[in-house]
Amino acid sequence: MIFHYTTLAMLLGMIFDFLFxxxxxxxxxxxxxxxxxxxxEKCIRKIFPKTKIGERIGGRLEVLLVCxxxxxxxxxxxxxxxxxxxxxxxxxxxxWCYQMxxxxxxxxxxxxxxxALKNGTIEDARYAVSMIVGRDTQELTETGVTxxxxxxxxxxxxxxxxxxxxxxxxxGVPLLFLYKGINTMxxxxxxxxxxxxxxxxxxxxxxxxxxxIPARLSGWFMIVAAYLTKFDGKNAKKIYLRxxxxxxxxxxxxxxxxxxxxxxxxxxxxxxxFGKLYEKPTIGDANRSVEIExxxxxxxxxxxxxxxxxxxxLLLRIIVVCIL
Numbered sequence: 001m002i003f004h005y006t007t008l009a010m011l012l013g014m015i016f017d018f019l020f021x022x023x024x025x026x027x028x029x030x031x032x033x034x035x036x037x038x039x040x041e042k043c044i045r046k047i048f049p050k051t052k053i054g055e056r057i058g059g060r061l062e063v064l065l066v067c068x069x070x071x072x073x074x075x076x077x078x079x080x081x082x083x084x085x086x087x088x089x090x091x092x093x094x095x096w097c098y099q100m101x102x103x104x105x106x107x108x109x110x111x112x113x114x115x116a117l118k119n120g121t122i123e124d125a126r127y128a129v130s131m132i133v134g135r136d137t138q139e140l141t142e143t144g145v146t147x148x149x150x151x152x153x154x155x156x157x158x159x160x161x162x163x164x165x166x167x168x169x170x171x172g173v174p175l176l177f178l179y180k181g182i183n184t185m186x187x188x189x190x191x192x193x194x195x196x197x198x199x200x201x202x203x204x205x206x207x208x209x210x211x212x213i214p215a216r217l218s219g220w221f222m223i224v225a226a227y228l229t230k231f232d233g234k235n236a237k238k239i240y241l242r243x244x245x246x247x248x249x250x251x252x253x254x255x256x257x258x259x260x261x262x263x264x265x266x267x268x269x270x271x272x273x274f275g276k277l278y279e280k281p282t283i284g285d286a287n288r289s290v291e292i293e294x295x296x297x298x299x300x301x302x303x304x305x306x307x308x309x310x311x312x313x314l315l316l317r318i319i320v321v322c323i324l
Contacts, residue, residue: 155252
């Protein structure tokens with residue numbers, strides 16, 4: 001019976017996410033996960049020596065503990081609720097699925113950049129895009145701001161929506177929380193600087209592993225979405241197959257390449273992070289200039305990609321439920 005509840009919770013969570021977006025007024029579980037990661041890091045760093053080996057062992061312990069907590073806590077809560085009060089368990093699982101997806105939120109935040117470019121100043125646009133990207137934005141041109149917003153929509157289509165749906169389809173909300181724990185660890189610890197080059201290594205590698213399949217599925221879903229939304233699906237496939245490895249991360253260029261091909265623009269390239277220039281290969285061909293209308297276009301592809309992925313995951317889950 002729980003399998004049936006989870007399938008319906010996943011469907012309703014997707015619908016609520018499309019309609020309402022993230023309930024900003026409510027405390028978000030990812031904030032709690034972030035505080036857990038910070039707390040454990042402080043405790044572990046006090047225990048292990050500040051050496052390469054010590055930090056790597058400490059980082060592995062951090063990963064183990066975060067994975068245990070992020071999976072076990074929602075699992076125990078839902079198990080007890082489904083056992084005692086099934087309807088409450090179903091409501092909570094539905095709400096958590098809705099809360100952990102980011103389709104409308106991603107659209108909303110990227111459209112703030114679009115509105116700033118259309119109606120505000122370049123400083124307004126730089127500030128808006130700084131809220132959703134990790135690179136330095138102080139010197140970005142209008143084209144640079146637009147590219148950053150489109151790239152963020154493309155990359156987060158996988159990290160923020162398709163990957164969570166993938167793991168929920170496999171293991172319900174507990175596995176969804178586990179994925180979010182790993183993904184949050186990477187965003188907090190996975191830096192290649194003096195502080196985290198050793199301590200955050202395990203978290204970064206594990207994030208690459210858990211995103212490996214979802215990122216590639218997202219790329220193919222996005223190619224299908226390009227056809228459905230009447231963008232250049234043929235070019236999306238071409239650029240995806242050619243440029244999907246044009247990134248230091250094995251996963252980030254998967255959706256960026258499909259998006260660049262679908263829109264017939266060139267993304268990526270050199271960028272500044274913390275004042276330092278990082279030379280990166282480009283993704284896609286500059287068949288036309290990037291323009292601010294590419295942001296709403298990217299969001300159309302985003303929504304179509306999530307619909308395609310959601311339908312496939314739901315169908316696969318229904319098949320599994322019927323077999324079981």
